[in-house]
Amino acid sequence: MSIRVRSTNPTDDEAREALQGRPAEEHVPSHNITKPEGEPAFSISDLNFWYGTKQALTNVGLDIPRKKVTALIGPSGCGKSTLLRCLNRMNDLIPGVTIEGNVRYRSADIYGPGVDPVEVRRRIGMVFQKPNPFPKSIYENVAFGARVNGFRGNLDDLVEGSLQRAALWDEVKGDLKQSGLALSGGQQQRLCIARALANNPDVILMDEPCSALDPIATLKIEDLIRELSTDYTIVVVTHNMQQAARVSDYTAFMLTDEEITGQLIEYAPTEMMFTQPGDQRTEDYISGRFG
């Protein structure tokens, strides 16, 4: 593998210790970083990331709550997509990256020894910026994950169920054989969501899922995100602050300034973040003064 992983907290003993209720403050040093209630889906601490020698994340630490929508916002180049891709090890695919720090998913260290990135990505699904259906039929798009995983149940049911959950079934049930590329942009994106859901993940990561869509398609996806949050943990990267305000329960604001690249400035329940930001830079950003 072409990545170097330096986990600062790799041993099982320490992992167990962490589970047995170490004080959360140790992970979240800044007073502007809120610790959400309950057991987190992800627990990130001291995360640093480099592309080659170029640092992209600096000492990021936050807890992402379960079955809630967490938005990552910030101006472009702030590292929000990089952070998202650290959560399912998509960054492993880029040659020459270095990851240092600790990313825990429920109890397990995602970068721990013996952890298989394929297993990670099977549980933590992803939806991308540009809708990217495979050049295959709608049916085969949704069935892809099941087929590679050797799914033994009823594939037709799985495809139908996933398309229904992604609010696409009614529009495509007449012709599942047509190419996924024949759909409109918004439908394609929902197809990609259905495809991710078919894998039965716990978490869905979304990397600016609406940035290539028109306003109506965007609204549909946002509704869908709200709906899915009852069953799934969702992390969504967006540079659209209204979107973050509309769909998310928690919001993390990231920033790259002259000295530090990819730092987490503030993390709080969305309502609080948008009404009474704790940091001047957050306020400047959400009031549109830069970015």
Added chain:
Amino acid sequence: MALANTTDSTGLSHQMRKRPFRRPGENLIMVALVLCAAVSIATTFAIVFVLFADAIGFFREVSFWHFFNFANDWQTLFDPRSFGVWELVAGTVNVTLWSMVIALPLGLAAAIYLSEYAHPQTRRFLKPLLELLAGVPTVVYAYFALTFISDDILLPLFGENISFFNSLSASVMLAVMILPTIASVSEDAMASVPRDLREAAYGLGATRLEVAFRVVFPAAISGIMAAILLAIARVIGETMIVAVAAGSTPNLTLWPHESIQTMTGYMLQVALGDAARGTTDYTSLFAVGALLFVMTFALNVAAQIIVRRFREAYE
């Protein structure tokens, strides 16, 4: 250019229009450049004219139907002579079939490895090495096919069951020759499959193998088809390897252990045999040549069309 501004007729712009960026003498250069470009057009016309003019002479002696009749042999050495071209076409198809059987899996595996597995530095190092295989003069492969593959390996291995000149030894070296064509054209096709699709598959928990075979390979299939067509066109047109190692006995067979003769092999044989101008032997060279030209032309055009479609699909 300057002619676009025809309504303007003031003196200055009129002068400029008369000499748009040009000096005396440059018109001569222009003529020379156009003549250069005309050479390639003239070449095509000359090829077509030369081949078909003498091929028509051939078909005055030998009927079209006789030429393309499956029942006829290709037997030009003694009377009654017979010009059933299928025996030569079969020879060409024979070596094409077996060389593709060998080269396709290896070439596509190389393409997948270079495109999906290899570290960029490994690729930079491996690709030129692989392409060197296409730069080896074919007479060298011909020598190896006969002395090494046939004489040192196949004969000891199969003994009486294989003839000294056989299609297999030629096919092995043809396969080595076209490996880089298949590998590099397919690799280009796979490299132009958008990154998005790979990410989508990895994001769904696919392994590298699954991404390569279930996503990238199918998405690049038309480019890969083009690579295969180009490789077939090269095999069909290759002369030295088959002339030296495959034999010179026209034979309607697809078995690899038999001695055969390909279209190109026959053409070389006629050239070596000093056939007198105007004889049927001589004109048969052009009839077979014309058929060969039509076959390779069709393959090349098909490959170009596929490549263009493929590019459009991803632009």
Added chain:
Amino acid sequence: MSFVEATPDAITLRAEGRVARRQAWSRASRWILLGATGVGLVVLVILGIDNAIVGIPSLDWDFLSSYPSRKAEIAGIRSSIFGSVWVLVFTVAFAIPVAVGSAIWMEEFAPQNAILTTVRLNIANLAGVPSIIYGILGLAVFVRLMELGPSILAGALTLALMILPMTVITSVEAINQVPPSIREGSLALGATRWQTVWYHVLPGAMPGIMTGTILAVARAAGETAALIMIGAFTFIAFDPALSFSGLLDSFTTLPIQVYNWTLRPQTEFRANAAAGIIVLMIAVIGLNALALVVRDRLRQS
């Protein structure tokens, strides 16, 4: 969400069962595919070693400086080296100006219309025409129609037509690499379009053109079938005359000589063919290496 409900369920992200099997296949596939990639190279290395063992004992000064002979032990490649060099010099002299001229016209001056499209398609198709067809063309036009006979001139013209499409394509690519800003800068200073091409575009395209030329020479150096078609398969025991009439002498080339020896049933000639192949391969690999060096050198300056 209450704290009790959130008791951490033990999860593992290790590859187990099916995922482990899939990953094992995936990891194995890397080595299988690498192995398949290497097969061609391994074959080449084995053939090279085998050939060196057979050929090196015959490879000495006598071999290089002797004419061919019916006796294998005194036969050499003197006339085929002269023939190869002579033919290649004239091949380049004919092909390169025409190829570069076509490329300049296509990229810098041609009207963007159906004619240009036709020229482009035509060149792409000519590049796929088998060399033996060029041989037939040479036979009919240069040898018979122009009555040049199976001469150095006829051979060079035939090979020039054969490498023309390839050199046009590489020259077009090289000219394309020259950034448009260079043209604009020159035109803005009042240079004519031809001056712009001559003083700015061509020097910028030179590395690419040179590289393409050398690779084309490497291809022509190994060509056999086209030259046999024009009748160059002859016994030559003299050096070509250094005069215009010398261009009409018959000739042989190194690959033709190798072919000749390969056909001989006597095993002694096998060693000669192997030695000839060593010389030929050194030339071809040398030209390929030269192409890389030229490209890097000229790109730096």
